[in-house]
Amino acid sequence: MRFINPDFSIPVNYFVQLEATDDELSALMHYLGFLVTEHVYDKVTRDGRFAPSSVWKWWASGTFVGFSGNRVVLKSGHRFMDSYEPIGYLATQSSHHSFLGYIKTCYAKIRQVRGAGSLAHHIAAFTARYPNFRQAKQHELLLEKHGFVYLRMLELYNLTETGKDVSSVVEVGGGACVNAAVMIGAFGCKYTIVDLPETISVGFSFLKTIFPELRIALPNIIHEHIAGGGDFGSLLEEYDVVFMLPYQSDLIGDSAMDMAFNVSSFQEMNIKVVNEYLSLLHRVLKPGGSLVLENLKISREIKGNSFENYRLDGFTEMKMCKPAYANFVIKKLSQLEHFFYQGVKG
Secondary structure, eight states: OOOOOOOTTSSOOEEEEEEOOHHHHHHHHHHHHHHHHTTHHHHHHTOTTTOOOHHHHHHHTTOEEEEETTEEEEEESOOOTTOBOOSOOOOSSGGGSOHHHHHHHHHHHHHHHHTTOOHHHHHHHHHHHOTTOOOOTTHHHHHHHHHHHHHHHHHHHHHOOOOSOOOEEEEESOTTOHHHHHHHHHHOOEEEEEOOHHHHHHHHHHHHHHOTTOOEEOHHHHHHHHHTTOOHHHHHHHOSEEEEOGGGGGGSOTTOEEEEEEESSGGGSOHHHHHHHHHHHHHHEEEEEEEEEEEESBOSSSTTOBGGGOOOTTEEEEEEEOOHHHHHHTTTSTTOOEEEEEEEEO
């Protein structure tokens, strides 16, 4: 073990403190232990199909989970409404910092001071664009817990065309799982989330703040269930939400899901990985099932990642538009544009 200098220019410096039950603490600790004993980080980064980009690995290096008594502290890129961002950012001995380190720290402080506007300002911007929007079932609670991201998911909820029967959903890159919360509240559906190991702890914790009674299987439960002779179908019968690591995603059966989502994480992947996931989602969707995407049309970080390079030949376009609120959020970032896409599996 050795000391390292934290890189505070990474935009993942939001801390949130949660109170957890014994069962929730136990679930998280068993999961974190599994990441070590099964060498999960190595398996994920070396995955031939779904390996994360170098940009994501840099971001993930700043994500942490801590415990004390019945408290959990998460450090991540998710700015919950109860999050805080420390002002300090300086080591005890400033000699630990290079000149470049100071420049990056100054940039981080400027970003921190500028903030992202008030929630009331964002609500007004949203309602101006969608005056007759459908509220999600937990509308006030989601605004209170993760309001900025919730408005993005509320836009998605209003743009997505759904039938009455949405009983099973899969999402790649669920993040804090706000979209999962909206969909579970709306349809009471079974939800499967394929995500990277660092993010899963955040998604689990957030879902438990919205739905304390939700039965959630973390990737270590999948590992144990399959080792014991079970299959994914029986696991989904027992649990309401299943979190899986990318290399576990082949366990999902063919034509098993009604809907599939990716929101703002395809733009963080190498295009080869995006298309591997699109192939996966095509396989697991039922005929006539919907694929819903909302990402940047051209990634700001990943060269070659653009919507025109997505392999969507297995889907028939049902709806394509510009999400007005998502583009309002990034209006100060020139030449960036979000798209909304809904396709149907042929």
